[in-house]
Amino acid sequence: MGTEKRRCMICGKEKEMTDAICDPCKAEIRGEAIDKHKQIKKDADREFRKEGVKPDKK
């Protein structure tokens, strides 16, 4: 029990896995998610600077 042949919903390969996504795809998704998150944060920072958040707003 535990591992059974399933089709990965990402790469479509049949593998023995406990999840709907195989481990390599999971790792890839996690890495991509982190990269995207970093990119979003980068963009947000840039946007922040572009907007020119002034400390002496009041």
Ligand SMILES: [Zn+2]
């Ligand atoms: Zn996969």
